[in-house]
Amino acid sequence: MGKEKIRVLVVDDSALVRQTLSQVLESDPQIEVIxxxxxxxxxxxxxxxxxxxxxxxxxxxxxxxxxTFLRKxxxxxxxxxxxxxxxxxxxxxxxxxxxxxxxxxIIAKPRVGSRQFLEESRELLCETxxxxxxxxxxxxxxxVPVEPKLTADAILPKPPAAxxxxxxxxxxxxxxxxxxxxxxxxxxxxxxxxxxxxxxxxMPELFTRAFADRLNGLxxxxxxxxxxxxxVLRGRALIAPGNHHxxxxxxxxxxxxxxxDGPLVSRHRPSVDxxxxxxxxxxxxxxxGVIMTGMGDDGASGMAEMKAAxxxxxxxxxxxxxxxxxxxxxxxxxxxxxxLPLSRIAGSIxxxxx
Numbered sequence: 001m002g003k004e005k006i007r008v009l010v011v012d013d014s015a016l017v018r019q020t021l022s023q024v025l026e027s028d029p030q031i032e033v034i035x036x037x038x039x040x041x042x043x044x045x046x047x048x049x050x051x052x053x054x055x056x057x058x059x060x061x062x063x064x065x066x067x068t069f070l071r072k073x074x075x076x077x078x079x080x081x082x083x084x085x086x087x088x089x090x091x092x093x094x095x096x097x098x099x100x101x102x103x104x105x106i107i108a109k110p111r112v113g114s115r116q117f118l119e120e121s122r123e124l125l126c127e128t129x130x131x132x133x134x135x136x137x138x139x140x141x142x143x144v145p146v147e148p149k150l151t152a153d154a155i156l157p158k159p160p161a162a163x164x165x166x167x168x169x170x171x172x173x174x175x176x177x178x179x180x181x182x183x184x185x186x187x188x189x190x191x192x193x194x195x196x197x198x199x200x201x202x203m204p205e206l207f208t209r210a211f212a213d214r215l216n217g218l219x220x221x222x223x224x225x226x227x228x229x230x231x232v233l234r235g236r237a238l239i240a241p242g243n244h245h246x247x248x249x250x251x252x253x254x255x256x257x258x259x260x261d262g263p264l265v266s267r268h269r270p271s272v273d274x275x276x277x278x279x280x281x282x283x284x285x286x287x288x289g290v291i292m293t294g295m296g297d298d299g300a301s302g303m304a305e306m307k308a309a310x311x312x313x314x315x316x317x318x319x320x321x322x323x324x325x326x327x328x329x330x331x332x333x334x335x336x337x338x339x340l341p342l343s344r345i346a347g348s349i350x351x352x353x354x
Contacts, residue, residue, distance in 0.1 A: 003030065005029075005030055005031060005032040006030055006031050006032070006053045006054060006129060006133045007032050007033075007034045007050070007053045007054075008025055008031060008032065008033050008034065008052055008054050008055070008056060008129060009033075009034060009035050009036070009037065009043060009046055009047065009055045009056075010022055010025070010033055010035075010036040010037070010055075010056050011037045011038075011039070011040065011043045011057045011058060011066075011069075012036075012038070012056075012057075012058040012061070012084065013038050013039060013060075013061045013062060014058075015038070017058070017084075017109055018036040018038070020110055021033075021036075021056060021084065021109075021110070021125070022036060024118075024121075024122045024125055024126070025056075025126065025129060027122060027126075030126075030130065031129060031130075034046075034052055035049075035050070039061050039063045039064065040061065040063065040066070040068070041063060041064065043055070043069065047079075051077070052079060053079075053080070054079070054080045054081075054082060054129050054132045055073070055079055055080070055081045055082070056081075056082050056083075056084045056129070057069065057070060057081050057082070057083055057084065057103070058083075058085070058109075059083060059085055059091060059094050059095055060086075060094075065094075066083070066098070067094055067098055067101065070083075070098055070101050070102070070103060071101050074101055078102070080132035080133060080135050081102070081103045081104060081132070082103065082104055082105050082106070082129060082132050083095055083098045083099075083103045083105070083106045083107070084109050085106060085107075085109065085204075085207075086109050092206060092207050092209070092210030092211075093210055093214075095207060095210075096180070096207070096210055096214055099180045099181060100181070104135045104178070105128050105131065105132060105135075105177050106203065106204060106207055107121075107124060107125055107204060108121065108204040108205065110125065120264060123264075123267060124267075127267060127296065128177070128295075130295065131176075131177040131294075131295030131296075131323055131325075132177070134295070134323060135177055135178065135295075150263055150264065150265050150266070151265065151266070151273065151301065152265055152266075152271065152274045152276075152301070152302060154262060154265055155245050155247075155262045155263075155265055155274045156247065156274060156277055156278060156281075168195075168196075168253060168255065168286065169195045169286050169287070169288060169352075169353040169354075170195065170196050170197075170198065170232055170255050170279070170283050170286060170288075170353075171195050171196065171197040171198070171288045171289075171353055172197075172198050172200075172248060172275055172276060172279040172283075172287060172288070172289050172290070172306075173186070173197060173198070173199045173200070173289075173290040173291075173292065174200045174272030174275060174276065174289075174291050174294075174298065174299040174326070175199075175200070175201050175202070175272075175291075175292035175293060175294055175326075176201070176268075176272075176293070176294025176295055176296065176298065176323070176325075176326060177202075177294050177295045177323045178292075178294065178321065178322025178323055179201045179202070179292055179294055180201065180203070180211060182292050182293050182316065182320075182321075182322070183199065183201060183215070184215060184218065185342055185343070186290075186292075186342070186345050186346045186349070187215055187218075187219045187221060187223060187237060188218055188219050188220075189346035189347070190219065190220065190221050190349070190350070191221075191350075192221060192235050193235050194221050194234065194349070194350065194353075195234060195288075195349070195350075195353040196232035196234055196235075196238075196255060197221075197232075197236070197237040198226070198232060198237075198240075198246065198248050198257060198275060198279075199238065199239045199240065200239075200240045200246055200270045200271065200272045200274075200275045201239060201240070202268050202270070202294065202298070204242045204243070205241070205242035206242060207242055208225050208239055208240065208241050208242040209225040209241070211239065212224050212225040212239045215239075219237075221235050221236060221237055222236045222237070223236075223237045224236070224237075224238060224239070225238075225239050226238035226240055226241060226246055226257050226259065227259065228257070228258055229256055229258070230256060230257050231254060231255070232248070232255035232256060232257065238257055240259075240270035240275070241259065241270075242270070243269055243270075244259045244260065244261060244269065244270060245259070245260040245261070245262055245265065245269055245270050245271060245274045245275075246258075246259060246260075246270050246274070246275050247259075247260060247274060247275065248275065248278045248279045248282055248283060248287075249282050250283065255282070255283065260274075265298075266296070266297065266298035266299075266301075267296060267298065268296075268298050271298055272291070272298045272299030272302060272326070273298055273299055273300075273301055274302070275302065276289055276302025276303050276306050277302045277305050279302075279311065280302070280305040280306040280308070280309040280311065283309075283311070284309040284311065285309065285310030285311060286311075287306055287309075287311040287312075288311060288312045288313075288349055288352050288353050289302075289303050289306045289307075289311050289312070289313045289314065290314045290315075290316075290345060290349065291303055291313075291314070291315050291316070291326055291327050291330045291336070292315075292316040292321070292326070292327065292342075292345075293316055293320075293321035293322045293323055293324070293327070294321075294323055294325055294326035294327075295323045295325040295326070296325050296326060297326065297329035298326060299326050299329075300326065300329035300330040300332075300333050300335060301333070301335075303330045303335040303336065304330070304333050304334070304335035306335070307334075307335050307336075307337065312337055312338070313335055313336050313337045313338070314336070314337065314338045314339075314345060314348055314349070314352075315327035315330055315331055315336040315338070315339050315340075316340065316342055317340060317341050317342075319341060320341045320342040321342075
């Protein structure tokens with residue numbers, strides 16, 4: 001008997017988008033699109049006929065907007081929802097609200113363009129739907145066929161031995177599925193003079209700025225989307241801009257960040273592995289690494305490099321992770337010093353970054 005396929009309902013008011021999404025998802029042997037719907041009312045009828053494992057949902061639709069529909073689903077009949085949003089700055093706020101209402105993840109609508117974009121977005125879309133399928137149910141994740149993956153070597157080759165002349169601590173954090181709300185919980189708990197923080201959260205382009213702005217309004221520390229050469233300072237968190245790798249670098253005693261294009265690493269851009277390797281190289285034992293909720297294994301090998309370089313490494317525990325993939329992989333590789341529930345991560349960061 002073969003594995004049960006992940007059954008998906010696609011909800012979008014554009015017939016072209018419904019068709020494109022269906023084709024992209026159906027290209028994965030583990031996914032089956034059981035129905036499409038042009039608006040939430042049709043979607044509700046479809047759910048009445050057969051309950052899907054995952055729903056992809058457009059936010060801006062006629063008759064009933066996606067947010068209202070999402071709230072109804074989450075209160076009446078929780079099903080994992082992936083928001084499939086067009087890359088519009090103005091739509092970013094409502095998309096972030098959707099994550100608060102319980103949507104599992106955001107992906108950008110595949111726009112018909114270069115082959116590379118379609119191929120990368122296909123991989124991301126299918127991975128996100130698979131993560132969503134295991135996220136709400138919290139059952140052991142289904143096995144995913146292993147595709148060839150680039151390592152951090154693609155962006156940052158292995159280092160010569162580095163010398164360190166600073167004792168300032170720096171914190172690097174990596175997260176994916178479920179990470180937006182988990183990061184909020186950690187950053188909100190930090191005092192205004194917390195150590196400098198650099199973050200990779202897997203998220204599409206344009207949403208990272210809105211996400212950073214939102215956190216900036218909620219936290220005592222300042223939070224911003226990282227730009228090239230930004231200095232890592234106490235009381236400030238820098239978040240990787242979507243679709244770009246983020247590296248930590250050092251000049252004398254000053255830590256700063258660099259932004260790089262380049263291929264997907266561990267299936268992601270930004271990649272946690274790239275950030276963690278740069279922290280191992282340029283901060284060594286002055287770094288604290290934190291790996292949080294997310295599907296897959298991005299960050300596991302980078303965290304192992306950090307631990308080998310003398311950094312303190314922390315992983316979020318299974319009970320509080322939306323998806324325990326990334327922390328679990330890092331733990332399995334022996335890369336983690338401390339495993340903690342979400343509520344204790346901020347305190348541990350402060351303790352080890354003194």
